[in-house]
Amino acid sequence: MSWTVGQFAETIATGRARYAGNISNWGREPEHNRSVGGHRDSQHLMDLAVDMWFHNSLNAALAFDFYKRQGLWVKFIRDDKLSIHVQVLDPSTRDPDL
Numbered sequence: 851m852s853w854t855v856g857q858f859a860e861t862i863a864t865g866r867a868r869y870a871g872n873i874s875n876w877g878r879e880p881e882h883n884r885s886v887g888g889h890r891d892s893q894h895l896m897d898l899a900v901d902m903w904f905h906n907s908l909n910a911a912l913a914f915d916f917y918k919r920q921g922l923w924v925k926f927i928r929d930d931k932l933s934i935h936v937q938v939l940d941p942s943t944r945d946p947d948l
């Protein structure tokens with residue numbers, strides 16, 4: 851599936867509301883992306899990636915599974931399992947762009 855920003859945003863908003871998530875990072879302009887160590891082809895540059903955090907690990911895990919079922923690619927950002935990065939493309943051919 852090829853995602854538009856609108857479809858991606860709708861899906862992100864649905865999961866955010868259902869599992870009480872908080873968006874901490876969405877679109878980035880290139881200079882900020884560089885300053886936070888983002889991949890040069892990061893999907894944050896195209897508004898097709900978000901970072902979210904949750905108050906507890908159960909909600910984070912449920913949101914993780916929800917987004918995977920929608921066909922998005924998801925990764926826990928930190929070891930505490932409270933934050934996830936969600937993007938449209940599977941980055942298996944290169945490093946994930948967090």
Ligand SMILES: [Zn+2]
Nearest residue numbers: 900901935948
């Ligand atoms: Zn990210």
